[in-house]
Amino acid sequence: MSPSAPTPPPAPARKFLGVLPLPERNYIAEALRTETVGGMLLLVAAVAALVWANTPLRGAYDSLRGFHFGPSALGLDLSVQHWAADGLLAVFFFVAGIELKRELVVGELRDPKAAALPVIAALSGMAAPALVYFLVNLVGGGSLDGWAVPVATDIAFALAVLAVLGTSLPSALRAFLLTLAVVDDLFAILIIAIFFTGSLNFLALGGAFAGLAVFWLLVRKGVRGWYVYVPLALVIWGLMYNSGVHATIAGVAMGLMLRCAPREGEEHSPGERVAHLVRPLSAGLAVPLFALFSAGVTVSGSALGRVFTEPETLGVVLGLVVGKTVGIFGGTWLTVRLTRAELNEELAWPDVFALATLAGIGFTVSLLIGELAFATDPALTDEVKAAVLTGSLIAAVLAGALLKMRVRTYRALYEAEERDEDLDGIPDIYEQDDPEYHLRMAALYEAKAAEHRRRAEHAGAARDERSGPA
Numbered sequence: 001m002s003p004s005a006p007t008p009p010p011a012p013a014r015k016f017l018g019v020l021p022l023p024e025r026n027y028i029a030e031a032l033r034t035e036t037v038g039g040m041l042l043l044v045a046a047v048a049a050l051v052w053a054n055t056p057l058r059g060a061y062d063s064l065r066g067f068h069f070g071p072s073a074l075g076l077d078l079s080v081q082h083w084a085a086d087g088l089l090a091v092f093f094f095v096a097g098i099e100l101k102r103e104l105v106v107g108e109l110r111d112p113k114a115a116a117l118p119v120i121a122a123l124s125g126m127a128a129p130a131l132v133y134f135l136v137n138l139v140g141g142g143s144l145d146g147w148a149v150p151v152a153t154d155i156a157f158a159l160a161v162l163a164v165l166g167t168s169l170p171s172a173l174r175a176f177l178l179t180l181a182v183v184d185d186l187f188a189i190l191i192i193a194i195f196f197t198g199s200l201n202f203l204a205l206g207g208a209f210a211g212l213a214v215f216w217l218l219v220r221k222g223v224r225g226w227y228v229y230v231p232l233a234l235v236i237w238g239l240m241y242n243s244g245v246h247a248t249i250a251g252v253a254m255g256l257m258l259r260c261a262p263r264e265g266e267e268h269s270p271g272e273r274v275a276h277l278v279r280p281l282s283a284g285l286a287v288p289l290f291a292l293f294s295a296g297v298t299v300s301g302s303a304l305g306r307v308f309t310e311p312e313t314l315g316v317v318l319g320l321v322v323g324k325t326v327g328i329f330g331g332t333w334l335t336v337r338l339t340r341a342e343l344n345e346e347l348a349w350p351d352v353f354a355l356a357t358l359a360g361i362g363f364t365v366s367l368l369i370g371e372l373a374f375a376t377d378p379a380l381t382d383e384v385k386a387a388v389l390t391g392s393l394i395a396a397v398l399a400g401a402l403l404k405m406r407v408r409t410y411r412a413l414y415e416a417e418e419r420d421e422d423l424d425g426i427p428d429i430y431e432q433d434d435p436e437y438h439l440r441m442a443a444l445y446e447a448k449a450a451e452h453r454r455r456a457e458h459a460g461a462a463r464d465e466r467s468g469p470a
Helices: 022-053 058-065 080-105 112-140 155-165 171-195 202-220 226-243 248-257 270-294 301-307 311-338 349-358 364-373 378-404 407-418 435-467
Strands: none
Touching: 022 058, 022 155, 022 270, 058 080, 080 171, 080 226, 080 248, 080 270, 080 364, 112 171, 112 311, 155 171, 155 349, 155 378, 171 248, 171 349, 171 364, 202 226, 202 248, 226 248, 270 364, 301 311, 301 378, 311 349, 311 364, 311 378, 349 378, 364 378, 378 407
């Protein structure tokens, strides 16, 4: 009888919310810094819109966002509000397309096993709000057209809330939130393209696809120069708008075409360089201006009362506050329980629950989908916008309270990740298995001890000199 083959050791359990690889941590830190600043501007723009729309200057606000300009011969004689929603948000979705491409080729989504958890969490975090909205309106007899309004997470708004609270989340939690938002954006794009496309102009659509083919060819050939791509992007956007497909789809398509994997000798890929340049324009200008011209709704006691009594608006609020939290947390918990994933021992499930609550802040894309879903009913559109603002505010307050309960833990983890005692530019947590690191640290501690001894000797000599002979 031949001896049996040795049983291979079981595969190590995958760590959920563990320490990120250093390049990924650095990239995410830079991206989130820009998004945090943009989120603060977004908050300011939203507050300004609300104040402006609820003062005697309401007429000026309506006149400004209703003002039309643009070449009518090209079908682009649009209102200011329309330009913000279809034009400026194309920049936002262009950056979202780059982020999605990068996540797929070098980020958290490149490994199917690693990607499964955030993708399932994001999908369940979109399905649950839609289901909550559907059930509320089915029971209440409301319109089912707004089912997609509460499905999206606004990463910039969420980061702005963290900045206001002064909460420094460890990189793993921030990366998980960013990955959720990226997957959210992908499916929100698909929802807009599939469910909010009217009659198609196939000639214009064909022209847009031809423009995208030229764009792809130029990228493939390595052609560089903004003076080539910006005019071409404007042509593609105009053709996409006139085709009947929402114009922001053009931005996503171009973002997905950029190469996001660095080649040998490249520190950053073209996609990363372009995202670095365009992200401030998106976060600092495009999204805040969209908020300024879309968030201006009338707020009164009766209007707020309708938010909690009308099925459409109640469905949006409950979708954001309850659906998002239950969907993301439930999807994450079930996936971890049914796979070999293990939660980072320094974190706990209440941290995931708090993050899921924070993801209930749906602003930019939720407002856009609300405008598309109820385009024929301006009064209901404003009520749904008020519901988005209300739901996002409730989610922000709840998440803030939950995160504050664990702020000391987060601060300790964040400081441990940032500590660089040997001042070599690499956080010490990434060098703990490096023998050279231990030698550097030993030398550093020896230098500190020697300095401490010299100071002690100097202090003792000074005391002796002051006391003098008896």
